[in-house]
Amino acid sequence: MPQNEEEKLLTVDDVRALREEISLMHGSLAKDVLSHTPLVKQVAERFIEHGLEREWTEKLLAPLAGSSFEEDEEILVAYVLEELDSLLTVEAEKIVASPSIHIIVGGTGIGKSSLVGKLAARYKYFLEKSHKVGFIHFDRQKVGAYEQLENYADAMDIPLVPLEDFLEDEYDILFVDTAGSLGKDVDDLQELIGIIESNATYTIEISLAISATSKTRDLERINNAFKIFNINNFIVTKLDETCDLSDLMNFLIKEEKPVAYISTGQKIPEDLMVASKEYLLKQYMQEF
Ligand SMILES: Nc1nc2c(ncn2[C@@H]2O[C@H](COP(=O)(O)OP(=O)(O)OP(=O)(O)O)[C@@H](O)[C@H]2O)c(=O)[nH]1
Ligand SMILES: [Mg+2]
Structure with a gap:
């Protein structure tokens, strides 16, 4: 040339x-x-x-x-x-047609265990159809994490299913509580996901819990840290703790992943709602 x-x-x-x-x-x-x-x-x-x-x-x-x-x-x-x-995208609540496992991941103290409790109660007691629900404990990091889930299980009359047994009995929906800093458990959780995926019994859904109080850089850091999992949707927690949804809104519109639920307080099971764009935008405009 x-x-x-x-x-x-x-x-x-x-x-x-x-x-x-x-x-x-x-x-x-x-x-x-x-x-x-x-x-x-x-x-x-x-x-x-x-x-x-x-x-x-x-x-x-x-x-x-x-x-x-x-x-x-x-x-x-x-x-x-x-x-x-x-x-903004939001997800309609699923009517569970075939057995499914819903794993909640997210940073430390963000409200994951509370979500697992709220969601399980919702699927067992508050939807039109009562689902056969169970908890799976997968937090080996926090002292007392098992007892926290055991308390929900006792109070809600929902079984806490041992990890080895969940394929034995068929549930409509199992909720998996995980640790905030998974550390070495990342590999085990991936292995569990692999087992679920290779076994045709259950479909899998993974939600990343994010707090409405987190700043942009924290939201991005957490989102990146959990990208190793195939995250289906976000669940926003602690919406009651802030009037400023600027960082959350910016994050959500950039990420283009749907929000499934919004947690609005500490009360289990009441303080949970199916995500609504109208509600999110109304809250965003509150301080405008
Ligand atoms: N105000 C408010 N508090 C919440 C909400 N969700 C959870 N909390 C509180 O946040 C604290 C931590 O909740 P957990 O559900 O234990 O959080 P976690 O993500 O499981 O925490 P780790 O297992 O330690 O990582 C508790 O005091 C909850 O009551 C919410 O939507 N609003
Ligand atoms: Mg927890």
């Missing part, structure tokens, strides 16, 4: 740099447009203060600058909320 043609070829790094430049240009164009429309800019800044990323928010609102809506705050806010609504 002649030297001058070779020189013309773009390297991967060149393309990457070009892409970044274009995306920056879009960002600054959006900013330029917004700076001429005080109300649109003000609404954008408020959402940015509430956790949304600057570039994303400015790009979203830029087309409204210069439109007939640029002076209508209600419409501008509703427009962003509509977009958030379309990006």
Whole structure:
């Protein structure tokens, strides 16, 4: 190839740099447009203060600058909320048709064991169909973890099924309580998942419990730490402990994984609800 043609070829790094430049240009164009429309800019800044990323928010609102809506705050806010609504995903509660095992993983003290108790009670007592439910204990790290689950089992009249026995008897749904810092148990938990998957009896669901009080970097750290598992959905805990859902909202729209349940307090089994976008957005807007 002649030297001058070779020189013309773009390297991967060149393309990457070009892409970044274009995306920056879009960002600054959006900013330029917004700076001429005080109300649109003000609404954008408020959402940015509430956790949304600057570039994303400015790009979203830029087309409204210069439109007939640029002076209508209600419409501008509703427009962003509509977009958030379309990006958030929630999961409908499953009616268990075939035996299933639901494993709850997540950081230390996030509310995993409480969730296992709340969910088991819900499936046994509060749904239209009463399911045959059991607990599986898989927390070998925390002293007292077994007793905590045993207490729920006694209080709710739900069996605590020994790990060796769960394939013996068929349950509609088994809830597995795990440790926050799994440490060496990661391999054992993966092995358990492998056994469940290779045995046709049960389907498996893994939920990552995340606290509404966690900051973005903690949410990302926990999410990365548990990526070794095939996480199906999130369960948000401790929503009652904060009025500021900025970091949670930003995390959820970036992750694009559905939220299945929301835990709203310490009371077992009452403080649990099936996830709703409307509820999450209402809570998010509370402090707006
Ligand atoms: N306010 C509030 N407290 C909660 C919620 N869920 C759990 N808790 C409390 O958080 C504390 C820890 O709950 P656990 O369910 O033991 O948490 P865990 O993730 O199993 O903890 P480890 O097993 O130690 O990792 C307890 O005091 C619970 O009552 C919630 O939604 N809101
Ligand atoms: Mg626990």
